[in-house]
Amino acid sequence: MQAVNRIHGELFLPSHINLLDQAVTVSEDIVSDYFRLTTDYWLKNPYEINTLKHAEPTEIPRDAYAHLMKFAKPLCKKDSGADDSCMYRIIIYDNRVLAVTGGIERVLWPFFVYILAHELIHIARFAMFECTADEEDKRAEEEKVHDLTNEILTNAPVSGIKTVVDFFTGEQVQGLLT
Numbered sequence: 001m002q003a004v005n006r007i008h009g010e011l012f013l014p015s016h017i018n019l020l021d022q023a024v025t026v027s028e029d030i031v032s033d034y035f036r037l038t039t040d041y042w043l044k045n046p047y048e049i050n051t052l053k054h055a056e057p058t059e060i061p062r063d064a065y066a067h068l069m070k071f072a073k074p075l076c077k078k079d080s081g082a083d084d085s086c087m088y089r090i091i092i093y094d095n096r097v098l099a100v101t102g103g104i105e106r107v108l109w110p111f112f113v114y115i116l117a118h119e120l121i122h123i124a125r126f127a128m129f130e131c132t133a134d135e136e137d138k139r140a141e142e143e144k145v146h147d148l149t150n151e152i153l154t155n156a157p158v159s160g161i162k163t164v165v166d167f168f169t170g171e172q173v174q175g176l177l178t
C-alpha cells in the first residue's frame with residue numbers, strides 16, 4: 001500500500017472516472033465495429049479496468065500510461081457459460097495520465113479513448129489469433145496494435161482524437177502502452 005500512499009493526490013477525481021466510464025463505452029463500440037465482433041464477444045472475453053486506487057502494489061509501474069494483464073478466469077466465472085478461460089485487466093495509471101493531460105477533460109477524453117482502444121484491440125487480437133508471450137512476438141504485436149489503433153482512430157468521431165494519434169505516432173512514446 002505504500003506505493004499508493006506515495007502517489008496520493010495524483011489520482012483521478014470522480015469526474016475523471018465518469019469520463020473514463022464513458023470512454024470505455026465509446027472505445028468498445030469503435031473496436032467492436034472494426035473487428036465486427038458479435039454482441040456477446042466482451043462477455044466471453046471479459047475485462048475489468050483498474051485505476052491506481054484499486055491496483056495492487058505489484059501493479060504500480062514503471063513508465064506506462066496503461067497496462068494489460070491476462071489471467072485465467074476464476075472457477076466461479078467459468079460456470080457462467082462463457083467458454084473462454086481468460087479474463088483481462090486493464091490498469092490505468094492515474095498519475096502518468098494526469099501528468100500528460102493536466103486532468104483537463106477535453107484533453108483527457110480523447111486520451112482515454114485512445115489508451116482504451118489500444119488495450120481492447122490487444123484483447124480482440126489475443127482472442128482471435130492466440131498471440132504468444134514470446135518477447136520477439138510481443139514486440140511485433142505491440143507494433144501491430146499501435147498501427148491499428150492509429151488507423152482505426154484517425155477518422156473516428158471523437159473530439160480531439162487527431163492530437164492524441166499524433167502524440168502517440170512519435171516513436172518516443174511507442175512502448176508507453178503495453
Ligand SMILES: [Zn+2]
Pocket residue numbers: 118122142145177178
Ligand atoms: Zn500495447
